[in-house]
Amino acid sequence: MEDKVADAGEHAHAPQLRRRLGQADLRAVPEARRALRALLRHWGKPGRSDIAELLTSELVTNAIVHTGHEAYLTATLGPDGLRVEVRDFVARRPEPRVPDADDGTNGRGLLLVQALADAWGVRTHGVGKAVWFELDAGAV
Secondary structure (H helix, E strand, C coil): CCEEEECCCCCCCCCEEEEEECCCCCCHHHHHHHHHHHHCCCCCCCCHHHHHHHHHHHHHHHHHHHHCCCEEEEEEEECCEEEEEEEECCCCCCCCCCCCHHHCCCCCHHHHHHHHCCEEEEEEECCEEEEEEEECCCCC
16 A cells, blocks of 8 residues: 655645555555544644544445445645545445444444535546545634
């Protein structure tokens, strides 16, 4: 797994994390959280980076568990806040659903994204889709 983190002072664009997520590699979930935590270490109101980590974990887990293919994580800090996107290569669109009691802790990821993100969505592309969310830094 390769992280690419760029500093805005070093490049003409916003700080960004890009990571390839291996096929069926659940180790990518905590690794993605750690990399995002490093990117966000000086960002936002207390608690906002925790929300970002949680939502990123959900998107990464969904991509790894439900597609059976590799995926790509991109997190970008811009003037309006944070945008996280997980791109995969399966066209099937995820849909938030209300889990039943038999689901245990499964089936709640997109509900969390829907409830906690400032914006979120699914963007289709030639082969597959990208699921994304945005968070502002919160009032300081």
